[in-house]
Amino acid sequence: MNELRNKSDILSMNLQELTRFVEELGFPKFRAKQLYGWMLKGIPLEQMNNLPACFVESLKSNALYALPAVEQKWVSSLDGTVKFLYRLHDGQFVESVVMQYEHGLSICISSQAGCRMGCRFCASTLHGKDRDLLPGELLGQILVAQREIGKRISSLVMMGIGEPLDNYDNVIRFLHLVTDKDGLNLGARHISLSTCGLVDKIYMLAKEQFQITLSISLHAYDDEKRSSIMPVNNKWNIDSLLRACASYFQTTGRRISFEYTLIDGVNDDEEGAKKLASLLHQYMKDMPLHVNLIPVNPVAERGFDRSSKERVERFKQTLIRHGINATVRRKLGADIDASCGQLRHKKREERVGT
Ligand code: SF4
Structure with a gap:
C-alpha cells in the first residue's frame, strides 16, 4: 500500500x-x-x-491504474441484466449492475466500499465503511462493464453500495470525468445520484450546477419512523431534508425524484401514504412530484419483510389519488437476484473467515 x-x-x-x-x-x-x-x-x-x-x-x-477486476459476473437469462462483483486494487469488493432498457444500457455503480450510514434495511452497511472509492474507480466500473458487454452504456445511476455524497470530492471529480467530451461524454441528464439525505452536501451539490437528477431516499413519512430505519434522520430530519430539496430545485431547475422502500408493517400503511403525499405537497410546491416505490429486498440479518402486492398497490394508489405520480420499480434480473451489498458482504465474510 x-x-x-x-x-x-x-x-x-x-x-x-x-x-x-x-x-x-x-x-x-x-x-x-x-x-x-x-x-x-x-x-x-x-x-x-x-x-x-x-x-x-x-x-x-x-x-x-485502478481498473476494477471482474471477480464474478452473472447474466440474467430473463432480461439480460448483468451483475458484476468487482475486486479493487487493494482487495476490496464492490458491485455494479447493468440493466437493459428500451433507450439503451444503464449502469448502477457503487461509490464506497461499504457504507457508514446504517440504514436498517440495507446489506451494504452491515460492516460500516471500509473506504471511499477514487474517481477512477467509479469510472472504472463503467469502463470494465462496457468492455465485458461490448456495448456503450448510455445512462448512469449512483445508487449502489455507499452514500455518494459521503464521498463528495471524489464523486464531483468523477462527474466531471464521466461527462468530459474527451472522455465517456455521458450526458449529465442521463446521470442520477441517490442520497439518503446529507443536507449540507445537497446545498453544496446545488452550487455545482450539474444537470444531473437528484434522487432522495426518503423511505418514511414521519421523523419517528425515519429515524428508526435511517440513523441519518437523527442529524438531518425530514424538515431540513425537504427544505434542502426545495432549495436544490430552485437553484438548479432540476426535478428531484423520491425513493421509498416499502417494508411490511413498518412504513407501508394507507394513512402513511396520505401523510407522505401531504408532506411532499407542503415542501415541494412548484415541482412535479414523483415517488418511486421499491418493495424491500429482505436482508437476513435485519428481519424486514417485503410488503405484499396488495399493500404495495394500495400505497401507490393512495399516493396517486393525492396528486403524486407513483410507480413501482420494475424488478430486473430476478433470477440473479441478490440485494445490493449482499454479494460484497458474503465475499467479505469469506475473506475474514467468519
Ligand atoms: S441505503 Fe445507501 S446510504 Fe443507506 S446504508 Fe445502504 S448504501 Fe448506505
Whole structure:
C-alpha cells in the first residue's frame, strides 16, 4: 500500500492531466492520447499493444491504474441484466449492475466500499465503511462493464453500495470525468445520484450546477419512523431534508425524484401514504412530484419483510389519488437476484473467515 500511495492515480485524470503526467515521465504527448484511448476501453496495461515496453514499465512503476477486476459476473437469462462483483486494487469488493432498457444500457455503480450510514434495511452497511472509492474507480466500473458487454452504456445511476455524497470530492471529480467530451461524454441528464439525505452536501451539490437528477431516499413519512430505519434522520430530519430539496430545485431547475422502500408493517400503511403525499405537497410546491416505490429486498440479518402486492398497490394508489405520480420499480434480473451489498458482504465474510 505504501508503494501505491506514491503512485499517481491515472484513471482519475482527464486527458490534459494525463498528458502532463506522461510528459513528466519523459514520453511524448501522443503516448498520453494512446494510453487514454486504451483506458477508456477498460484495457489492462499489459494489453495496450501499441505502447512501447519502456513506457509500460515506467507506468507500472509510477502510476496506479485502478481498473476494477471482474471477480464474478452473472447474466440474467430473463432480461439480460448483468451483475458484476468487482475486486479493487487493494482487495476490496464492490458491485455494479447493468440493466437493459428500451433507450439503451444503464449502469448502477457503487461509490464506497461499504457504507457508514446504517440504514436498517440495507446489506451494504452491515460492516460500516471500509473506504471511499477514487474517481477512477467509479469510472472504472463503467469502463470494465462496457468492455465485458461490448456495448456503450448510455445512462448512469449512483445508487449502489455507499452514500455518494459521503464521498463528495471524489464523486464531483468523477462527474466531471464521466461527462468530459474527451472522455465517456455521458450526458449529465442521463446521470442520477441517490442520497439518503446529507443536507449540507445537497446545498453544496446545488452550487455545482450539474444537470444531473437528484434522487432522495426518503423511505418514511414521519421523523419517528425515519429515524428508526435511517440513523441519518437523527442529524438531518425530514424538515431540513425537504427544505434542502426545495432549495436544490430552485437553484438548479432540476426535478428531484423520491425513493421509498416499502417494508411490511413498518412504513407501508394507507394513512402513511396520505401523510407522505401531504408532506411532499407542503415542501415541494412548484415541482412535479414523483415517488418511486421499491418493495424491500429482505436482508437476513435485519428481519424486514417485503410488503405484499396488495399493500404495495394500495400505497401507490393512495399516493396517486393525492396528486403524486407513483410507480413501482420494475424488478430486473430476478433470477440473479441478490440485494445490493449482499454479494460484497458474503465475499467479505469469506475473506475474514467468519
Ligand atoms: S441505503 Fe445507501 S446510504 Fe443507506 S446504508 Fe445502504 S448504501 Fe448506505
